Amino acid sequence: MNKYFEEALAMQPELVARRRDIHKHPETGFTEFRTASMIIKELQALGYEVSYGDDCVVESEMFGVPGQAVLENHMQRAIAEGADPELVAKMAGGKTGVMGVMHFAKPGKTVAFRYDMDCNDVVECSEEHHRPFAEGFASTHKGEMHACGHDGHVTIGLATAKLIAVHKDEMAGTVKIIFQPAEEGVRGARAMAMKGLVDDVDFMFGGHLGFKATLDNILICACGGLLATTKLDAHFTGVSAHAGAAPEEGKNALLAAAQAAVSLHSISRHGQGASRINVGVLNAGTGRNVLPNVADMKLETRGANTQINDFMSSEANRMLKAAADLYNVEVKITPAGSAPACVTEVDFGQEIAEIAKAAFEYDDVIDTMDFGGSEDCSYFMETVQLKGGHAAYMCYGTQIAAGHHNDHFDFNEEVLWKAAAMCATLAEVYTNK
Amino acid sequence: MNKYFEEALAMQPELVARRRDIHKHPETGFTEFRTASMIIKELQALGYEVSYGDDCVVESEMFGVPGQAVLENHMQRAIAEGADPELVAKMAGGKTGVMGVMHFAKPGKTVAFRYDMDCNDVVECSEEHHRPFAEGFASTHKGEMHACGHDGHVTIGLATAKLIAVHKDEMAGTVKIIFQPAEEGVRGARAMAMKGLVDDVDFMFGGHLGFKATLDNILICACGGLLATTKLDAHFTGVSAHAGAAPEEGKNALLAAAQAAVSLHSISRHGQGASRINVGVLNAGTGRNVLPNVADMKLETRGANTQINDFMSSEANRMLKAAADLYNVEVKITPAGSAPACVTEVDFGQEIAEIAKAAFEYDDVIDTMDFGGSEDCSYFMETVQLKGGHAAYMCYGTQIAAGHHNDHFDFNEEVLWKAAAMCATLAEVYTNK
């Protein structure tokens, strides 16, 4: 157990308290006003240069920002629950991303860490066997819940920041600690990456607790197979008509959407690798005896690499339009999220594994493992990799009480100190590379 | 203007008051507890033998009865708004149909009238130019509104009952006045007709204000072309799966339902006459990145005659099951309403027209006109016609402020006294046939 692990273990009571405070006050994507406000204050207190609001995001690249009323409502709530009104004001419009930067005396490399802050649209379980409920730190925001562990991620991020600040003399170059909104739906990373936050980064680390690492005291160093993905909303508009008297006067949005759903799933497989299509939600029509004039669809495509996903999303776009033409209705297609694939760096994973084994006695340290999902951390990773840097997406081992996004989700908080210590270890190693 | 028209005109202030009271307290299908309670008391006061609750309905034939909680909630509301608790208790389970019967001294024929009582699932307009709102009689039940004129129908029915009672010496045989719940969705008539209420009826009259007669002071005597119809609900159940990691583990209920929707519309045209199919509502899926495991569909078929509609609904049933098989999901199909077609009796329409012209100076009296929709009054009519009796569905002329089922719907209340007088006239003529 190296010094970071020892010190992080000593911080554990405060980490648990912070995680539980965040868990109790979850905030969905682009409304993380309270969470971000707290992060800003903490990073400033630790001596970081902190940027946020317009300085952290290209507004036009944010996907699926809630409406003005929702944003204002959540800003008020955040202030009522302790957020700094001035900071909140600067994050108006959902610009809740935060970055803390610290330059060190010794010249060295630039190393970045990324943590996500948003919660899920889930009503938290209120049964006695659910620890957050039993121990009084369940969500106080009905319909919002940290069911994916991002409360833990924020906690780990701030603990990492603290360990690095404390050990600033052992660090070199620059460390950047990024807190991203709206990872759910892969909506928030693109707008931060395009602001150029990681353009100068040499080593980039993202990560998740649990997921592929659902045993305590293990570590996966470099997850592969983050699928590229595109999320789309399609809104079909036709003309309603009396289904008995004059159906020929209608333009049937339900049939257009239904046809689109079936056809979308018939997009050709791709000879170069895995592809995916899912029409996850379809709501259409207003009444049984009315020829339906509206339909709404939520869909996503994925691909083993960005090219395959581009093939899928391009096919999907054309098909949605053609299906609308088929029934003479209009369709409006709105991008609702996206993430590129990213290359798994096997060598980098092995290198991290060596560092991990030297730093702490894990039960198991796995170089690389297939992730099998999508995560918009890949926007940061791809940016760094394309400029010649290295990037890895880690999984911090922890038992979980139920699957991610489940209303019974909870995790073993022991992961908090270990993950923070591992991140700080990597900061020291890689800034000094 | 015959005596019934003269007397009905004199009753107009009380008719307007009654219509507005009902309009203010609308009740959806099978929850007409307050309305029915009021009707029972009024019919009893007029000297009718009144049956209701279990005496008026075959429970197993009621379509789409709301759940127990909704029923109880509405029963409580009805009582709170003046309904007789004892009567309401007897109508538990949604058995809100009522029939008043009066036997007369002279032997004669049995004549029945049918009026419907339920309102629509519509949020009433709250703008100044909407008269019910402006004059203070808009719905006090949010989401419920008499947007189809059944408030008028109940008023006409009770006024008819009064005129007949007053003129009982001129009547012969028997008069039956039926108040039916749940016409919307054609859910209520079948259960009353199957109770045998009109098995002994010689002449049967149904009707609607407005609809095909949207000018004041006109009358359509025998609407033709009531399409036979079947209403179905289909609930598809599959298995959800992670759309990225393991889509092959899912069973896609959304695709099954979407496919069903398209295929249903491809049911063959029928060489013997008009057919219709409409999938009016489709809701499926739970989230963009989850392979969808549920889908709900509301649909209806129609046919120019019962045989054609049977062809359509039989095809629809098979297709729903096959579409479920296509994607290996389950489907539960629930009947949600039905009405047979009924034969237009041209001669009977002409006879009624002669009576109407002799009774009142209408601007126009039309023998027969195509209705182009469905109405479960046809259950009563068919029963009477199959036993050798005669049946007609009239349209009482009135201007309307907006189309039926629109939240701006309103009508010229002058139709009330005229329609009641016409019904009473028919009662005298046909009981004495």
Next chain:
Amino acid sequence: MNKYFEEALAMQPELVARRRDIHKHPETGFTEFRTASMIIKELQALGYEVSYGDDCVVESEMFGVPGQAVLENHMQRAIAEGADPELVAKMAGGKTGVMGVMHFAKPGKTVAFRYDMDCNDVVECSEEHHRPFAEGFASTHKGEMHACGHDGHVTIGLATAKLIAVHKDEMAGTVKIIFQPAEEGVRGARAMAMKGLVDDVDFMFGGHLGFKATLDNILICACGGLLATTKLDAHFTGVSAHAGAAPEEGKNALLAAAQAAVSLHSISRHGQGASRINVGVLNAGTGRNVLPNVADMKLETRGANTQINDFMSSEANRMLKAAADLYNVEVKITPAGSAPACVTEVDFGQEIAEIAKAAFEYDDVIDTMDFGGSEDCSYFMETVQLKGGHAAYMCYGTQIAAGHHNDHFDFNEEVLWKAAAMCATLAEVYTNK
């Protein structure tokens, strides 16, 4: 039995001989070179002014003319089988329509008759119980057969021409006798009607033997319900690809066509009357393991009136294009035939029935009957009706050995003399109106 019937009966042996000669030498649409050549010579011999070739047809309006090689092949065959080479040359390009005109001394009305000449693509039955085979007059052109009775129609037309010529002193005004190619597929009438042949006609008669009149010695005077129809060919062109190695490189014409087929059948029913859609033939793909790059479809729409058929064919055209877009392939849509609906004139049918009953002792004379199919005679009829004239489509009663278009088709030749006599009777009555 009036004089026309008496004389026609006497002609029966020559009628039977002519019919059998035509039956033995059937010619498909636009290749009726031998048949038309014989008709021209006969009409000229009877004293008619005869027009044909370019004088009878607007070339650009002919649907589905066979290719040059087929035409030339059939021209040679016709000459080899006795056709006049000069006449055949003038009919090059498939311009095989013929019209004979005779003006009479007395001023009077213009009356037109139309007969169709083409045979079917059917291999005639060669079994002993099939009379044409047994008696040696079966088709000598393999794959071509008069299986719809047009051999009888030509025979009736020429007999009508002869009866009229013989009785020219009893006639008035003008008689036009039209022989039309390519009725099968409704391909030939439009091009003749647009040439203006019947623009001056007051009374127009078309007809068919058998069909709705499959008893000997009956007559239907005015068939109603000729559905308007449009025939379309659709050719989809995509890009083939190895279905295993690189399916994403293909553009799937089979899927586009399959999708089009299903969607076409989902075109909305029409509230104003009967509509039809049929995708009758679909051939797609080249091999099991090749992503299919071609698909050919034959389809037709119909409607109770021209407006409804226009709705259907317009929807079909849009859907074919959209289905092509759905799978990113090209589609070429070619009109392959059409016919308008035509109005049944009930009064005219009754008038003809009176004439028929006075002329001959039919077992049954029916004023009007629903035809339930399509016939491009309606182009001529519509032209006449739109200018204020009257038109009727008759069915001449005869037993048939098998359904129309069946390879066992045959009819009782007694219908020949009766139909010709009836036409001549109508010529006398209506030219003298």
Next chain:
Amino acid sequence: MNKYFEEALAMQPELVARRRDIHKHPETGFTEFRTASMIIKELQALGYEVSYGDDCVVESEMFGVPGQAVLENHMQRAIAEGADPELVAKMAGGKTGVMGVMHFAKPGKTVAFRYDMDCNDVVECSEEHHRPFAEGFASTHKGEMHACGHDGHVTIGLATAKLIAVHKDEMAGTVKIIFQPAEEGVRGARAMAMKGLVDDVDFMFGGHLGFKATLDNILICACGGLLATTKLDAHFTGVSAHAGAAPEEGKNALLAAAQAAVSLHSISRHGQGASRINVGVLNAGTGRNVLPNVADMKLETRGANTQINDFMSSEANRMLKAAADLYNVEVKITPAGSAPACVTEVDFGQEIAEIAKAAFEYDDVIDTMDFGGSEDCSYFMETVQLKGGHAAYMCYGTQIAAGHHNDHFDFNEEVLWKAAAMCATLAEVYTNK
């Protein structure tokens, strides 16, 4: 260049002659009577024990055997072109597989080679620039052509047999040389493998000229990624009807098949690896105005492994049945071919590469390469591998004049002697292992 290469080079004139003789007399799957007859005689002459006819095949496992008339026709043709009538008689029913076995004095391993004999359904190019045509050895069987190089494979197989026989003193154990019919459509291997022919084999070699190795003088030692595949024929039978008069009386086989085609392509992607579906051919309907009562479909599924292909073919079977149910028609599904996937043995490929480099100066020797298609040689390979033996599928490098299955296909005949020498080299090495 080892001795096998030297001797094979000397044999080249006779190899070219044999290849061209076979090319001139191509025979499609299960009709290789002339080819097999020649092989049997040659193997016997070389001293092999030869089995064929019933001794080489489980009759019930043959896929897509032509009808009796075709078989007899081709048997007669083979005899007319020089085949031994007695041998042909023993291959009746399409049992054209042949195996030659030679046991050697030294104890050793059992090594098997497999070559395929059938040609394609292709009309060979008859243009001067096509060498087979220019040099007079183009196919004399119209519509049959060796467009996949199996003429070369047979030639290589017999040359291999000769080299081994000549060097029988250097060999050990046993060599089996298998000539398989009907590789096209993956129809022939299963029936031979199930007869147990390779149950005792330790090392198994299949191969193809060209394909992934389209440069002269290269060798690929062990192709990977032979996809598991299932070929299915589906025949839909409905009821025809007049599309205008009574479409409701029909049962639409075209719509069932069209729907099936679209739905089949919507079978879920598989999370465990590549899957494929292709509906390659669809022919449906009889005429434009007839509701179509028949449809025929040829399709195939593939999978990266046998389990994935099983998922695909199981889904396909269910969907075909459900699509038939959707339109109330019958469907008959007939297996038309299949092949399992097989494991690429990377170590074995490397070992072969070492042997190849030692034996001959290839421009390039590639250990393993992804094949990206299907080949039923995998039935033999899988059998050997499952019993603990080793199997490799090689590609013998040669330039080709056009893609495989193209009517311009031809190859550089230099590949013949090199491939045979390589096989003989492997025989010596592996029988002595």
